[in-house]
Amino acid sequence: MFKAILGAAAILSLGSAALAQADTDDARWSIAIHGGAGTINRDKITPEQDATIRAALSEALAAGSKILKDGGKAIDAITATIMILENDPNFNAGKGAVFTWDKTNELDSSIMDGSDLSAGAVAGISGTKNPILLARAVKDKSPHVMLSGAGANQFSREQGLQQVTPDYYATPYRLQQIEDVLAKKVSVADVDYKYGTVGAVAMDQEGHMAAGTSTGGMTGKRWGRIGDSPIIGAGTYADDRSCAISATGSGEYFIRLGVAHEICARIRMRWPIAIAEAQLTVPKDEEGNYTYAIHASEFMLSDEEIQQIADDVIAELGELGGDGGIIYATPWGQAGYSFNTAGMYRGRATSEGEQSVSIYGDED
Template sequence: MNHHFTFLAAFFALSLATLSSFVSAEDGNRADTGDWSIAVHGGAGTIDRGAMTAREQASYKAALAAALDAGSDVLKNGGTALDAVQAAIVPLEDDPKFNAGRGAVYTWQGTNELDAALMDGETRQAGAVAGISSVKNPILLANAIMRDGRHVFLSGAGAEEFAGDAGLERAPPEWFATQRRLESLERMKARLLSAADVDHKFGTVGAVAMDQDGNLAAGTSTGGLTGKRWGRIGDVPVIGAGTYADNRSCAVSATGTGEYFIRVGVAQEICTRLRYRFRAEMDKAQAAVPLGEDGMASYMVHASEFGLAGDMVQEEVDAVMAEVKDLGGYGGVIVVTPDGHAVFSFNTQGMYRGRATSEGMNEVAIFADE
């Protein structure tokens, strides 16, 4: 009888330990292997190879590669996903080729209004800003808001005041001014065109990363839509729509027709789908475990030992982008998972994009067939 009691006590102790391990792994990182992964984007849309010279293509790819290298260097040296995301986004904000920071499009009134967001997948802290016009790098203001912690989302004059208190670098209107963006606004006004008619691509920039500790982060920055009015805000600074990160599932940065991304809640929808898919696949794996003579599973599948395959991740991400398209929206997303998968999905002709991993992947691309 004592031997039987001792066996039961040991069994229940092992079961509790297994449950504890499972819960902590499911709620936190599923892997801490020293691997890292990063993806960047510079917008999606009607990007026709025939309409771009070889020199233009090379220029865009060089800019993407530089941003990717900046983020990768942080991760290679043991830096955080948050730092890597910012390191990748800042040079894209400074590059007038992209619709963020220096290359931002013009509002109907002929000004630049900038939006950005940053999120930490470990703590789910976030910072977001909308409608600012004098902060050189909006992603750094999003970071300052997140670090301060009192609020998540600031806008307009209040956000500008906060930026001043935080000591962030400011820039005059001429820093953000670019001739081709001004011409886009003039064409819109002269021909009564829509933003989609003028800008056939969405030049929003963003980055997602997983660091060597298995933590995730996401960041996005944009100038919005050409000719936007009435203080319009798109999906980029809306946590859960254009930007989201959660160590339990993924990090996402989006670009496209923001109104549709907001309605679908694209970024969090992708993360939620991946969490449910992870649970479903793990349950399948557990159901396949051989049973012992007592009818019990011979071992328990631990969340820390389990991960989604890349094709499973792609399937869920593509499903969300298909939903956006069904509603009439266009654009794309970049996604990084706790297993280090770096995934793209877009329903447009092209997307300025790049990805790199500790396993040696390092690539940039523009067109859908690349």
């Protein structure tokens, strides 16, 4: 993989090697996942919980990786990955979703395909087992981008998606949380010391990007509150020309900054500038013409540049007062994350052999 700023000697040596690399690069793929961010410290998680969370992340990561490795689409990989996380009560999405002030569940989800910028989202829904499937149905089978509440629930039933009764989402842990909030034993801020939203981003072997996010929202939320997870451009965004992003954290701040789109836009704007900068390092002939023209197909932004862009946006989020993080995938096969909290449930895998799951901030 080519680095962002190539020296003149390296540029001149590309030749047929660059073309050969381009041929093999078609097999590249990458995926990153998250299960929420927040005050995730070792003293707040038992060894058993640590092991369970890592196993759940690993299972989801393996499912998405297999689809990508077998040549499947990024949109299918993230759908399968998020479904596994929605079915796991350790996360605040699907089964195990938090309760509202009225002791109901209102779930949000969104999905986006970077190949054509098609997107689907749902907000404040209930009754659908896997909200990510409803978001995808909105994208694939309706003329709309977002549906909400009763209308979205009706659309889900019409599409034949698996329905569940309200007790499906409930877990003893989540019920105790809302009971403590209503009894004023703890504040909502104390309950939501971590954001259990789940998400996945991926690049497939065709170079197409996809992103998806799913959540139960905030414990004790009222008045139909909706966070960033179902909002395209805030909690989810994918564009083949730049990146795929899924976010988790204090949604109001992600909405205000448009975090997901902001990161993708900065990457998209930075790439041609970096190519132009690299071109300036190429030697010129006696007539002042460049001896080699750098082509976009043999050029990528470096790992460091991608990470810096993501970190800069998350730093701005923090300056506004927001907590949380994002995962990213790029058209060049990179997968990673950025967060300003103590930890984030996360994982990533690539065709180049990277495969890891992490929880705490001091892990790679």
